[in-house]
Amino acid sequence: MMHSRKKTQSYGVNERHQVVWLIVLAILMFVSIGFPLFQLFRKAFIDSKTLELGFSNFITYFQTPSLSHSIINTLNISLWTTAISVVLAFIFAYAMARTGIAAKPLFRYIAMLPLFTPTMMHGIGLTYLFGNQGLFTTGFFGWLPFSFDIHLYGSIGIIISEVIYTFPQAFLILSISLAVTDYRMYEAAETMGVGKISQFFHITLPSVKFGVISTCFVCFTLSFTDFGAPKVVGGQYNVLATDIFKQVIGQQNMSMGAVVGMILIVPSICSFIVDRIISRKQQGTFTAKSTVYVIKKSRMRDLWLTLYCSLISGCIVLLFAAVGFASMVKIWPYNLTLTFDHYRFYNAAGAGLSPFFNSVTMSFYTAIIGTAVIFFIAYMTEKIRLFAPLRQLLYFLAMIPLALPGIVIGLAFIFFFNLPNNPLHFIYNTMTILVLANIVHFFSVNFLSATTALKQLDKEMEQAADSMNVSFYRTFFRITVPMCMPAITGMMVYLFVNSMVTVSALVFLYGTDLKPASVAIVNMEDAGDVAEAAAMSMLILLLNLGVKGGYEGVVALINKHRSKRSDKLRIKANSLNSIKDSVGVDAHV
Amino acid sequence: MTSLPYLSIQHVTKTFGSFTALNDITVDVSKGQFTCLLGPSGCGKTTLMRIIAGLEQPDQGCVIVNGNDITSLPAGERNVGMVFQSYALFPNMSASQNIAFALKGKLSKSEITEKTKEMLDLVGLTHLKDRYPVQLSGGQQQRVALARAIALSPDFLLLDEPLSALDAKVRHKLRKELRELQEKLGITTIMVTHDQEEALTMADQIVVMNDAEIEQIGSPRDVYQVPASPFVADFIGSVNLIPLQDDRVMAIRPEYIQIQPSQVEGSVPAIVQQVEFRGIYSRVYLKLTNQAWVDKEVSVDVLDHDASHLNLARQSVVHLLMPERRLIHFT
Numbered sequence: 001m002m003h004s005r006k007k008t009q010s011y012g013v014n015e016r017h018q019v020v021w022l023i024v025l026a027i028l029m030f031v032s033i034g035f036p037l038f039q040l041f042r043k044a045f046i047d048s049k050t051l052e053l054g055f056s057n058f059i060t061y062f063q064t065p066s067l068s069h070s071i072i073n074t075l076n077i078s079l080w081t082t083a084i085s086v087v088l089a090f091i092f093a094y095a096m097a098r099t100g101i102a103a104k105p106l107f108r109y110i111a112m113l114p115l116f117t118p119t120m121m122h123g124i125g126l127t128y129l130f131g132n133q134g135l136f137t138t139g140f141f142g143w144l145p146f147s148f149d150i151h152l153y154g155s156i157g158i159i160i161s162e163v164i165y166t167f168p169q170a171f172l173i174l175s176i177s178l179a180v181t182d183y184r185m186y187e188a189a190e191t192m193g194v195g196k197i198s199q200f201f202h203i204t205l206p207s208v209k210f211g212v213i214s215t216c217f218v219c220f221t222l223s224f225t226d227f228g229a230p231k232v233v234g235g236q237y238n239v240l241a242t243d244i245f246k247q248v249i250g251q252q253n254m255s256m257g258a259v260v261g262m263i264l265i266v267p268s269i270c271s272f273i274v275d276r277i278i279s280r281k282q283q284g285t286f287t288a289k290s291t292v293y294v295i296k297k298s299r300m301r302d303l304w305l306t307l308y309c310s311l312i313s314g315c316i317v318l319l320f321a322a323v324g325f326a327s328m329v330k331i332w333p334y335n336l337t338l339t340f341d342h343y344r345f346y347n348a349a350g351a352g353l354s355p356f357f358n359s360v361t362m363s364f365y366t367a368i369i370g371t372a373v374i375f376f377i378a379y380m381t382e383k384i385r386l387f388a389p390l391r392q393l394l395y396f397l398a399m400i401p402l403a404l405p406g407i408v409i410g411l412a413f414i415f416f417f418n419l420p421n422n423p424l425h426f427i428y429n430t431m432t433i434l435v436l437a438n439i440v441h442f443f444s445v446n447f448l449s450a451t452t453a454l455k456q457l458d459k460e461m462e463q464a465a466d467s468m469n470v471s472f473y474r475t476f477f478r479i480t481v482p483m484c485m486p487a488i489t490g491m492m493v494y495l496f497v498n499s500m501v502t503v504s505a506l507v508f509l510y511g512t513d514l515k516p517a518s519v520a521i522v523n524m525e526d527a528g529d530v531a532e533a534a535a536m537s538m539l540i541l542l543l544n545l546g547v548k549g550g551y552e553g554v555v556a557l558i559n560k561h562r563s564k565r566s567d568k569l570r571i572k573a574n575s576l577n578s579i580k581d582s583v584g585v586d587a588h589v
Numbered sequence: 590m591t592s593l594p595y596l597s598i599q600h601v602t603k604t605f606g607s608f609t610a611l612n613d614i615t616v617d618v619s620k621g622q623f624t625c626l627l628g629p630s631g632c633g634k635t636t637l638m639r640i641i642a643g644l645e646q647p648d649q650g651c652v653i654v655n656g657n658d659i660t661s662l663p664a665g666e667r668n669v670g671m672v673f674q675s676y677a678l679f680p681n682m683s684a685s686q687n688i689a690f691a692l693k694g695k696l697s698k699s700e701i702t703e704k705t706k707e708m709l710d711l712v713g714l715t716h717l718k719d720r721y722p723v724q725l726s727g728g729q730q731q732r733v734a735l736a737r738a739i740a741l742s743p744d745f746l747l748l749d750e751p752l753s754a755l756d757a758k759v760r761h762k763l764r765k766e767l768r769e770l771q772e773k774l775g776i777t778t779i780m781v782t783h784d785q786e787e788a789l790t791m792a793d794q795i796v797v798m799n800d801a802e803i804e805q806i807g808s809p810r811d812v813y814q815v816p817a818s819p820f821v822a823d824f825i826g827s828v829n830l831i832p833l834q835d836d837r838v839m840a841i842r843p844e845y846i847q848i849q850p851s852q853v854e855g856s857v858p859a860i861v862q863q864v865e866f867r868g869i870y871s872r873v874y875l876k877l878t879n880q881a882w883v884d885k886e887v888s889v890d891v892l893d894h895d896a897s898h899l900n901l902a903r904q905s906v907v908h909l910l911m912p913e914r915r916l917i918h919f920t
Contacts, residue, residue: 008646008661009643009646009660009661009662009663010661010662010663011663012663012664012665012666013665014663014665015663385644458675458677460673460674460675460677461677461678461679463642463644463664463671463673463677464671464673464677464737465690465691466644466664466665467642467643467644467664467665467667467669467670467671468665468670468690468691468737468738468741469664469665469666469668469691469695469741470665470690470691471694474693478679478682478690479679479681479682482681483679483680483681
């Protein structure tokens, strides 16, 4: 029959450009994610001597007690960290979401502080408080008649550092879980005469169940793969992340490094799978009809929780103050005269401030290029009508980095880009590879927030433009990008801040003349120049706070300006921001 | 005189996985005609419109405009104007910017200004040209979307449930306006709707669809008075479906049944169950009591004026007359 054959739509100009872009993007992502990962697997599964495919490297690993013992150590750290951090953060988040305590914004900002610093800073702070010369260990430098030593170096130090590191992330996820609820359930319970405690166990806890589960996984994964804190306060206590460093940089044993890298991926993959299952189950628990939680007055509850939040915030502030103070005194604890000498970085192998500026440059490029690339890829996977298989491939590649800790990305990058016959070998030791590693490292989280923002736009807008024969570039730049500005700028800030603090991927990749600030902190701390390391940490913290604060200020100004035009737009922008903040928590490994 | 159809959809089939959205659909539309695709949700009417727009590709069959097969033409090159269900106005652009957006690069600057002005004038929104979509009411947004769609002088206009998001009052007003505008411009228009009243009041031709297939194509009067299937009879207006012997079904609309106080020739007895007051008329629910249709429920519309002369108290017995010429027989 004449009409029985399927006619394929011929491509217009838009479609031709789109398919070329999709192919280019897929190649880019294969080169920067797929191929390096493939090299990592090859290194792990091919015997370094016999060159045979198999598990021989893994067997060697598990037969070397000094190495495999690190797994037990790391599990120990992660389990304790998860348990402590989730409980502390849950109470804190509960206080913020469900009680009437005062000064909530202040508490919230303080709880967020650790997000803006490299994890080494938490370790350094702990050294000043509880280390050999620490404030508490020496009984306030001998002013007090007593003193106490918590034996910081080792598992205790690492666990405390990781709790500080994971606390804000746990707090953010739990805050969102606690914010989303249907108050009618509580009203129904009230009318049935159910007591407050019973309400907590039968309504509140079940409603945040999924949030708690995913918080546990995030905390576990973050502390499982962290490199900075164990480096500073780990002492002789070996964990997987520091093992990789020793194997690869110290002993040049690439195969063992790759094996440890494989082990490091395991929790993230579990976390990824659980998250997928959860997000499927969670759909529909919150409907448009849900009513907002109303906080009832209760003085006792507020009093206790104010105390609790003050204690937690006090600890965080004390830690940061210790680093700040130590970075500004001559010789802690012997000569406490104030000085800015450490900020000149005399001792830091003549590098001076250049690592700081290297980091700023790197973070700037990461923020600009990363946001552009990630947003465009999200747009191409989300808003194009045709080429579904190609778009699914892109989506799949875009989600892979979610399971990759920074240190594994660093490792995969050396294996791939350091191959002598790789035409891209030239980017090794340059700024390009640092920026690329950061973009890959923070890819999925930002990809997801871009996708969320894009999904909120009416999908018929693209079709309307398409049917009016408007070039998709114009639609993209005139409509999609302006509409997603809140998400886009949020991504930029996220990428900048996290590039400033990350160390794990970079520690393998930097060239000697392009050392980033976070790596400089590790090196200075290693060399005993702890005050300089503290000073560098403070610089990073201050810059990040400046960037984030400046951004929030500009957003507030724009919103104020826009509120004249329309309230709806502003609300939309805010909700995008909060989604961004909520998603943007589980990456900086 | 038979003229070639302006738009012709021939044997179009579309499946999504195992779901068949359209099964061998053939429809012709004449130039300047207003056609409604009418059917319940999921019947495939929107998919058919999207295939005409080029936003979906049929598995089989073709779309022919003015004798040219446009099946493989991309959406942008089809010269269609489309109004989306959500209107899809660009929220970051004012009403006039929305209209001008698609004109850029196709017309000169002064022509764009001129055209935008003309369009705003046409839909009566000149005084609101600088407002952003969120500052416009639903009806105003709808008119901006319409102005934007016709600004490029498209060969035909596609409307995807354009009135469904509006309040009843605004909807009724816009029905009339939309139809007047369409007649003024003489533009061939296809509208998707699930609202049978909308289709009856606006269309020259109604295409009734159900379950991926066409049930009937005809004028509003045809589909109402001579429905081709029990589905059409039931979907458009109200109908009493009365089963006869050997699987045949007889249908009659409630307003065509006459209620008699006493038995007359050809009447059937019934007991009043309930009366609903609906303003100008009342709907009476009755149970038939004759042997063939015992306990069969029927409804009858009686003008309020007439109802006052009848005893329609619950359980009272009346006699129903079903005029032969109003009966529709289905096999």
